[in-house]
Amino acid sequence: GDSVTQMEGPVTLSEEAFLTINCTYTATGYPSLFWYVQYPGEGLQLLLKATKADDKGSNKGFEATYRKETTSFHLEKGSVQVSDSAVYFCALHGDTGGFKTIFGAGTRLFVKA
Amino acid sequence: DGGITQSPKYLFRKEGQNVTLSCEQNLNHDAMYWYRQDPGQGLRLIYYSQIVNDFQKGDIAEGYSVSREKKESFPLTVTSAQKNPTAFYLCASKGQGVTYGYTFGSGTRLTVV
Numbered sequence: 001g002d003s004v005t006q007m008e009g010p011v012t013l014s015e016e017a018f019l020t021i022n023c024t025y026t027a028t029g030y031p032s033l034f035w036y037v038q039y040p041g042e043g044l045q046l047l048l049k050a051t052k053a054d055d056k057g058s059n060k061g062f063e064a065t066y067r068k069e070t071t072s073f074h075l076e077k078g079s080v081q082v083s084d085s086a087v088y089f090c091a092l093h094g095d096t097g098g099f100k101t102i103f104g105a106g107t108r109l110f111v112k113a
Numbered sequence: 114d115g116g117i118t119q120s121p122k123y124l125f126r127k128e129g130q131n132v133t134l135s136c137e138q139n140l141n142h143d144a145m146y147w148y149r150q151d152p153g154q155g156l157r158l159i160y161y162s163q164i165v166n167d168f169q170k171g172d173i174a175e176g177y178s179v180s181r182e183k184k185e186s187f188p189l190t191v192t193s194a195q196k197n198p199t200a201f202y203l204c205a206s207k208g209q210g211v212t213y214g215y216t217f218g219s220g221t222r223l224t225v226v
Contacts, residue, residue, distance in 0.1 A: 031211065032211045032212045034214050034215075036214075036215075036217075041220075041222075042219055042220065043119075043203050043217035043218050043219045043220045044156075044203065044205075044215070044217045045217065046214040046215065046216070049212070049214055051211070051212040089155070089156070091214075093211045093214075094211065095211045100146075100158060100171075101207075101214075101215060103155055103156045104155065105154070105155040106154075106155050108153075
């Protein structure tokens with residue numbers, strides 16, 4: 001079945017450092033890929049998405065490119081801020097008739113001032 | 114503005130009690146979902162519904178029940194059969210098609226006392 005694997009956390013960075021959170025997936029067909037962010041005590045928010053190969057999703061300085069050849073959707077940001085401290089979830093929604101989004105386990109990011 | 118409203122934000126349950134968590138959306142989404150999140154963990158699917166008067170069990174449905182009498186509403190009941198109900202519960206809805214992401218509510222934190 002479909003699955004998502006993302007790097008284990010926590011990831012600890014200093015402010016203005018470069019961020020990469022790795023995400024790889026297994027799926028049949030042509031899924032859509034998503035990154036969600038969860039701030040402490042809150043629900044998840046959709047951060048960005050990409051719906052076909054080579055698409056780049058971007059929002060709030062974060063980017064991720066849908067790479068079908070490497071089945072990856074890594075999240076990147078050039079300069080993190082303390083306010084980016086949160087848990088980040090990679091997810092996919094397949095196009096083969098299923099009704100569920102498959103979530104990764106989440107990666108906690110701490111950004112130090 | 115459209116969105117999902119979960120209530121209450123905090124809920125305390127005594128041993129042997131049933132409690133109901135509310136989830137209401139005004140996004141006109143057909144699909145709605147309930148997830149459970151334990152501390153430091155990812156999301157586990159409890160129930161989902163694709164249409165009014167129909168719903169399916171997710172991965173951890175035992176000890177929970179739902180109803181979908183209206184498109185806007187998808188309440189979750191945590192029954193006394195759920196032996197370890199203390200967790201953060203998230204409701205989500207989704208538009209039609211694989212390219213749409215989820216919209217999440219802000220969650221209900223349930224604690225057994």
